[in-house]
Amino acid sequence: MPRSGPDAELTSAELHSSLSDPLLDVMNFLNEVTLRHPEAISFGPGRPYDGFFEVDRIGDYLTAYTRHLEADLGRTPGEIRTALFQYGRTNGQINELVARTIANDEGIHADPSHIVVTVGCQEAMLLVLRALIAGPDDVLLVTDPGYVGITGAARLLDAETVPVPEDDAGLDLDALRAVIREVRARGKRPRAVYVIPDFANPSGASMSLDRRLQLLDLAAEEDLLLLEDNPYGFFSSTGEHRPTLKSLDTRHRVIYFGSFAKTCFPGARVGYVIADQPVVVGSGARTVLAEELSKIKSMVTVNTPALAQAVVGGMLVAHGCRLREADKDLIDFYRGNMNALLEALARHLPQDRWQVRWNVPDGGFFLVVTLPIAADNEFLEESARDHGVIWTPMSYFHLRSGGERQIRLSASYLTPDEIDEGVRRLAAHVTQRIIRGS
Secondary structure, eight states: OOOOOOOOOOOGGGSOGGGGOTHHHHHHHHHHHHHHOTTSEEOOOOOOOOTTOOTHHHHHHHHHHHHIIIIITOOOHHHHHHHHHSOOOTTOSOHHHHHHHHHHHHOOOOOGGGEEEEEHHHHHHHHHHHHHOOSTTEEEEEEESOOHHHHHHHHHTTOEEEEEEEETTEEOHHHHHHHHHHHHHTTOEEEEEEEOOSSOTTTOOOOOHHHHHHHHHHHHHHTOEEEEEOSSTTOBSSSOOOOOHHHHOSSSOEEEEEESTTTTOGGGOEEEEEOOOEEEOTTSOEEEHHHHHHHHHTTTTSSOOHHHHHHHHHHHHHTTTOHHHHTHHHHHHHHHHHHHHHHHHHHHSOTTTSSOEEOOOSBSSEEEEEOSSOOOHHHHHHHHHHHOEEOEEGGGGOSSSOOTTEEEEEOSSSOHHHHHHHHHHHHHHHHHHHHHHO
């Protein structure tokens, strides 16, 4: 017989304080709006377009990977079975293929042992923050507006985050210097700065080569690490390919986050981090940060699923470890979508009629529209319910205030016809609201 007593009941005060942070609610709200209005055209998600995916190719990629294990690496049938079905190395099984691919595509020459293959890029961020933020005095600097994945991960770890403003060309270096001084004046240590140099989420801004070089010099002068995230680097609208910070890094200042979600296979959830920073352990021996991250990963996910790695590894093998060439059709599609979005905005929201403006990114998935009215949750709900169009408030991406009259539009997941119709619906709603308020 069960013993008597009350049912378990928890209060929010008994749970981690991050669960009461509005930051953790914003994406849930956007998902709820999308589920309530499935017929609406959504500019909200930054997910890849799946029209190029072919289910039958998954088996082909597994076959390509097993052939690679047998023919190129000399693995026996038993060893191949173990590689596919068993737990694998914590740091990953496809590290050499990843190293070859980033050398071909990005000019980044990394030792495979300096790469940790992760469960998506989000795990890579969590591992790095857990390793770097050693105590309450360590502070993470983030671009503002910035990606909620990094700020959310920091919040879960009780890591203080401090915003650094962007301008039209990405991270503002003068503002970064000022923030570093302010953090140190409070007796704290600015540990690292998170940045997306190419077609940033959410702003779409990109850094020039000169600014990248200046940022690397600043990081050395100020003893900072740079956390470079590069999910969108392939997707230039102009054909220009700027070098990554990591490819320019000669002083081990850059920890590089990569993912195959946007370029390969989002459902596989395979990402990686290059962490080649030397680490001096207590005995005076030396290792690298990747090995330290492996210790944390072993207690978080144990390892990245072998089958997911095998499919991605097979894709890399099948394309000669050159994804930029293999993704040409996808790159052209995203270029066309960004152009379609810009053309639709000019057609349906003429800037000479209303106080509306938008930036013109030279690639990526996102751009920002500034409105003469508040772009809050109420406006978003009304937009989805009454006009059948969904977008993301830019206020979601600011650590403090900001973005109250701005929206982010994603051009990645829709067809050009859907983009035009979605912008037409958005324009009708904005016009209605302006007239109503006048």
